[in-house]
Amino acid sequence: MKDPLALLPGYLLRRASTAVLAELNQRLAGIEINHADASLLILIGHNPGLTQSDAGRMLGIQRANMVPLIARNEARGWLIRQQVDGRSQGLSLSPEGEAMRHSARAVIDRFEEHLIEGVPQDLRPHVVPILGYLWGARPGQSRRRSRP
C-alpha cells in the first residue's frame, strides 16, 4: 500500500493546494466570504481604481469569469464601480467592503500563520520563495505576459 505519487512535486503541489484552500475557505466561511471574493477585496483595497480587466489579469481570472465575481461583490455592497472610460470601470471598496477586507485579511493572516507553523522552522524562510519559483517559472503562465 505504498504511494508512488508522494514524491512528485506536481502531485504534492496539487494535493497541498486543495487541502489548504479547503481549510482557508472553511475559516473564511465564518465571516461569510470565500477566498475568491476575499482576494478581490484585498487586491482592490490596495489598488483603488483598478480596472476589472486589470484585476482579472492580476488574479489570473479571465474577463468572462470576472463578470459574476464583480457583480456578486457589488451586489453585496462591497464594491463600487465607476466609469473611467466608455468601456473601463474603476473599482473601489465601499466602507462595508473596506471593513470586510479588514476582517478577511485578519482571518487570512491567522491562517497563514497556522499554515507556516506546520513547517519546521529552518524551512520556513524557503516556503514563499519556492512557491514563487514553482509558479513564476512557468513559461507562458508568467505574471507579466501582455497578450494572452
Add this chain to the structure above:
Amino acid sequence: MKDPLALLPGYLLRRASTAVLAELNQRLAGIEINHADASLLILIGHNPGLTQSDAGRMLGIQRANMVPLIARNEARGWLIRQQVDGRSQGLSLSPEGEAMRHSARAVIDRFEEHLIEGVPQDLRPHVVPILGYLWGARPGQSRRRSRP
C-alpha cells in the same frame, strides 16, 4: 499596481498549483491522457489489486467521484476490475494500461524535472519536504485518517 497577495503562501500555493497542473495536462494531452487518469494508472500499477475505495482514499477522491473515473479507464481498456468480494473489486492494469502508465510516467518525470529546474539549486532539496508539510500538516485532511 502592486500585488498584496504575492507574499501569502496560501495564495502562492493555489496559483502555482493551477499553473503547474495546466502545463502538466497540456503535456499529457500529447499522449491522450489527463493527470487524474495518469495518477490512477500509476497508483494501480504500483498496487495491483487495490480496491476502488482504497484508491479513492489514497488519491483524495470520494467514492462517488471514483465511479466515472474507473469507468472511463476501464472503457479505455486500461483498467481491469475483478470481484474479490461481494462488494469490493480489485483493480489492476491491462497490458495497454501498463504501457500507458509507462508513457505517462515518462512525461511526468520529464515535467517534474523541468519543474524543479525553475528552482535555484540550493532550494531544490526543500521542495518536496515543504510541500509535504503544507499538505500533511492539515489537520482533518491527514493522509491517514480512518473515518471521513
Add this chain to the structure above:
DNA sequence: TTGCATTGCTATGTGCAATAGCATTGAATA
C-alpha cells in the same frame, strides 16, 4: 478616418469535488 485592440458582457461546455441516498454485502457482537 479607418483598421485594430480592448473592455465588459452573454452563452455555453467541461472537469472536479461535494452531498444525499440506496441496495448489497461483510463483519462484529450480543
Add this chain to the structure above:
DNA sequence: TATTCAATGCTATTGCACATAGCAATGCAA
C-alpha cells in the same frame, strides 16, 4: 446464530472554477 453496523459501489444532483466563442461599444494609432 441472528441482529446490528459499517463498508462498497453506485445514482443523482449540485456548485464551483475555468475555458472558449462571439458580440457591441469604445478607444487608439497609423
